Amino acid sequence: METDENQQNQTEGPILPEGIGRFNERLKELIGQESMRAFGRKVGISDTTIRKYLTGETEPTLSRLAAIAVACDISVEWLVTGEGTKEPWPEDMYWGGPATAAQESPCVCKDEFDEEYALIEGYHVAVSTGHGAFGEGAEVTRRLAFRKRWLNYRGFRPEQLKVVFARGDSMEPTIKDNDSLLVNLASTNPIDGKIFVVRLGDQLYAKRIQKRWDGGIELISDNKEYHTQAIPASELEHLQVIGQVVWIGKDIS
Structure with missing residues (x-):
């Protein structure tokens, strides 16, 4: 009885035991010569978690399988079971997304997906200590x-939203290194106490904003080891x- 129950539990997860080969072997094939960190950024999963997948821990x-399949442009069926072609699903099928339960079918009609979900563009752009901008000229990576x-x-x-990732610890504990940030480009008027992505010079920062009585702005880090940066009104043109x-x-993790 206990053996039957164990066998049943093994079939309930998204990785099917009857697949050809093991998932970690297919994942290793996808990573190829890329570094663990680079692959993790591409698929939106931390390198620590990727290592746990590889070791079978x-x-x-x-939802993670979907992210890997979309980022690597491969078939979900092949990734999950090892069966079928490695090529992506036909256009009339689409992966169920983050809310899909493990016991449900791994694919739904694309029309149903489009009706319930919006796909937000993500960029390989770091904020806090990163450089550059997302949007014009930036490559969508996920x-x-x-x-x-x-x-x-x-x-x-949806068209006014973008996803970037955080780099550094200046906003801990609210934002940790490598967290994904959903940024609303339509909201550019500073609001006291809210977190904004700002460009100062050629650097991007995610900071809390506080307006000063003299017309200036303070960029505040949640990590108190970092000093508040005051931007006087005369220099706001650079912000x-x-x-x-x-x-x-x-x-x-």
């Missing part, structure tokens, strides 16, 4: 699925507010 959820119902509730328009951070995605 843990298995990815369906897309994250968000429920349209949530976006509508928050008053967001560009890119957008407000409205969601933080964390990877729990």
Whole structure:
């Protein structure tokens, strides 16, 4: 009886035991000569978690499998089971997204997916100590699925949202290194106490903004080991507010 129960539990996860080869072997094939960190950034998963997948310590959820498949432009079926072609699914099928339960079918009609989810463009751009800008001239490296119902509730328009990642510890504990940040480009008017992505010179920062009585602005780090940066009113022309951070995605290793 116990053996039957164990066998049943083994078949409930997204990685099917009857697949040809093991998932970690297919993952290793996808990584190829890339570094663990570079591959993790591409698929939106921390390198620590990728290592756990490779050692078999843990298995990815369906949403993580979807992220890997989309980023690597491969078939979800091949990634999950090892069967079938490695090429992506036909255009009339699409992966179910982060909310898909493990016991459900791994694919749904694309029309159903498009009706429930919006894909937000993600860029390999770091904020806090990073350089450059996302948007014009920047390459889209991934897309994250968000429920349209949530976006509508928050008053967001998908085309005005972008995803970047955090670098450094200046905003800990709120934002940790390598967290994904959803930025609303439509919100560029400073709001006291809110976190914004700003460009100062050629660097991007994610900081809390506080307006000063003299017309200047303070850029505040949640990590108190970092000093508050005061921008006087006379120098605000060098400060560009890119957008407000409205969601933080964390990877729990």
